[in-house]
Amino acid sequence: MRYLKTSEAAALLNVSPNTLRAWERRFGFPRPQRSPGRHRLYTHGEIAALRDALLDGLSISSAVSRAREGLGADTNALVGALNAFDAGRADAALEGALALRSLDRAVQEVLLTALDEVARRHGTDSVQWAFAARWGNSWLRRAQRLVTPSVRAITVVLGDASRDDLDIDAAYIRALELLLARSGASVLGLSVRGVSNMSEALAAHRPDAVVIAGGALADDAVARWAYAVRLATGALPVAVYRRGSQRQRVRTTGAGLLPSTPGEAARHLMELASHSVSNPTTSRTTPPRLLADGA
């Protein structure tokens, strides 16, 4: 994946950096990521697609629309491969998507969008969904194993409350784990079904934040798990990800609500965890009210 700084992207499009930022505001495209120093980083594929569309476009809007359509072709290719039960072609479609986008966006805009489309079209009790969900979860696990270990200053423990890989939340949770790892976090993913001997796991990992992800398992199971974590670690920042009716629950428990987009969620969680690392006294003494107090 090749990234361009604002000045490089602007030069390729023959416009000023200010114009590029004006396009981002007006058209939402091209949409840069942020570098660790918060500078804009554009993917080369997106800029090249826009440059080609501008050459024979009648307006910036129509060029943006065509560039987006071209990028959307990868999602259609992946949906087609999944509907045809063809794992090799699905792998190739995602590889193609990764040539044009960051991992964050390929996962969100292509992989998860394609899985959602298969679920919507055929239902989560279909054989198409069974195939697609299994392929998607295994791709995400494989990608996470390939993440180069970095200096892991931050550790997150993730309580997985999804039912299994056929749960529509499962791939989103795998994606969150992957993108957290890519952000430099060490992630300890645990099913909330396992509660006893929690201190042994957490003594080895010493987490900075806790996230409860998925909505399939019942509140009492999640509460037991959260309580076990709290006993083992003391108070930690707690966040909730893709847990049904979480808004209601969050209001009553004070836990952080993460956006459902995994990339955004990973960024929020990293901030939450970094805050905990830099202010251990303030955040760690705040009692985690999430479910652990019998909410």
Add this chain to the structure above:
Amino acid sequence: MSSPDRRAMLRLVPSTAEDHCPSQWFCGHCGAPPPNNETPAPPARVCGECGLGLLLEARADAVPRPSDPFLIVDGSLSVCALSAEAERLLAVAETDVINRPVTELVTPADAEAAGPESLAAAIMWAARGEDEPRRVMVRPANVFGVRMPLRVGACGPPRAALLVLE
């Protein structure tokens, strides 16, 4: 041969660039011309004035003034651009109507007199490169009782119809 005779003879020659209406470039968003009215290089058609439109070429008598509301429509009658003034007049954002049928924005006002297809025909002629501007009466699709003349000319590249609300 006297000079008036020579002029008469020259007029018998089929129309050439000499009596062809000159063309001008303008921004498809703000209507501004490029600096010094120069022809922009193909990869540099983004308007330097507003940065939100592409520079297009049309016959001088079809080109909108910067204060004119106008639309760019392709041969399939889909909206390809909406000027800032047209966004204000029609109370829609360009990004919301791009690729939508033009009839969602303006409809023929003279259905009985000129036939409902006159607007569509004028657009298709212009999008095919027929550059003599035509006029049709239209009304904004979301407003009743308002009629306005619309000038339809050719523009590009690529070839499209330029609809100026007069």
